[in-house]
Amino acid sequence: MNVRSRPRVAVFKMASCDGCQLQILDAEDALLELAGAIEIVNFAEASSDLRPGPYDITLVEGSVSTPEQEAQIREIREASRILITIGACATAGGIQALRNATGRLEEFVRTVYPTPEYVRTLEDSHPVADHVPVDLELTGCPIDRGELLHALASLLAGAKPRVSTSPVCLECKRRGAVCVVVAKGEPCLGPVTRTGCGAICPRFGRGCYGCFGPAQAPGNAEALGRRFIELGLRPKEAADRFRFITGWAPAFREAAARLEEVER
């Protein structure tokens, strides 16, 4: 994944809240260095000067949630040498994937929107990688700025970015955070969630809610859910812990389904 010096970079969004793009604009100390290292040529959130591709590196936020986005993501892929998806929406379908496989899309649209006839949407919200090949996925809601900068700096240096697949617990312990499951009996998704956030929630005394998505394979989210049940959650409540921002990620989706079986 080597790129030439001062590569042309584009940032696009699909179905998303813009929070991951803001991680770039909020990069503070790193912004000047970033501006010197890359040339941002198409980034609607930052500038109305939108130039056409091809792009050396493209960052895509958001899920594929409408028919237009299905076509758009193919065009983006065509125009990009390296495609990096950023955030829970782009990598796992996002919170909007809660509608997936419910068979109740029409009902949701009618309930949420005052003029549902304007809404044209796909039955399911998909991660970008379901539609086009993706070179690198940075998960999180939002993404971790440090991980993004590390990925860009590595690509600029001609090195493979290091994106850990280990669980949040590893980082919790490195940083000396006390385990909220063990010391407080609080349900925490850290043991089965990918690290990258710096263990921010457990460091503030609350359980991880899994926004970085499933950690390494083979995973064992179901066993963690069974532990939640021992700690006092009903099976349905344990299942719902996995049905959140990254609930459509296969490892969480399957664990939730099996935990719900227990309830029945």
Next chain:
Amino acid sequence: MWHIEREGLGRLIRLLADRGYRVIGPTVRDDAIVLEEIEGLEDLPAGVREVQGPGSYRLERSNDGRLFDWAHGPDAGKRFLFPPRERLTEIRRDREGMRVGPAPEEDDRPLALLGLRSCDLHAIAVQDRVFMGLDERYRRRRERAVLIGVNCAVPGGTCFCVSMGTGPRCTSGFDLALTELADGFALEVGSRVGQELRDALGARPASEDERAEVDAIATAAAERMGRTLDVSDMPTLLYRNREHPRWREVAERCLACTNCTMVCPTCFCHDVVDDVSLSGDVATRSREWASCFSAEYSWAAGVVVRESHAARYRQWLTHKFASWIDQFGVSGCVGCGRCITWCPVGIDVTEEIAAIRATDGAVEVRTA
């Protein structure tokens, strides 16, 4: 044996700080007793008790003001002698060329570790075997460190140091060892540095009664182990049971979350990672704690060599209790029980080894 008043411990902490030490000791943070930099007696966990069990750790309060009536929280000496993340090398490029050099220590004060248990002192001795001959940074920190043990009066519910022959009484590896008495501390000296500190504190010789009290506390603690473990026939017990069905059974509960290896005071596995600045002018090489439960850590020659949780759990337990003996001449386990307490699902190494021993030689029969 010697004796200091309760206030003498406060003077010891200040004395060490005045001599330029970074004094690390037990203190309460976020519902646990952790090891952090302390400034005086008031930072210690007065009147705090622990209730430890598999996957569970709770603090309780009493008003008796006793400072050490607990076993240990998640931290041990490892966190300071072998830090979780450490910059090793810095490379800078400028007009004059490229400069490569060791990264400076983030805090270069020598360490004084106060409140270590006998298991913790043994764990440091185990890590010494791993790092001393090889690792200059570890060796420098270790050689400058002052180690102050405190004998356990109240072992935890997951402790089994008696089974491992590593406690509960501090017998080696300390500069000073304390035992909390009703009116102060009994003091044992284990080194020349300890001797100097004793003299500076003006400790008086302990009375016959005080000596007897220290013996009684150690004897009572040894009888209050939360767990026992039969370690006879190691390492071969685990070697010959590598296909035992228990590995697969434990894997059904194991999350491969790495907690057992992180809290283990002897686990030394680490990764070496590189970072580069956006400008490409500064690169750093760092070392960080890693774990045999991480898939990325068992990535070798293009594959994950231990794909299943069963394989990773077997690797950890067999290394800790068996192949460690072949590799370093001692067991990798000091019986502190942290891996049992801090496992989010409460997997208990003593139970797992006992189960394998009970059905020694069993092999998994897979039917089509």
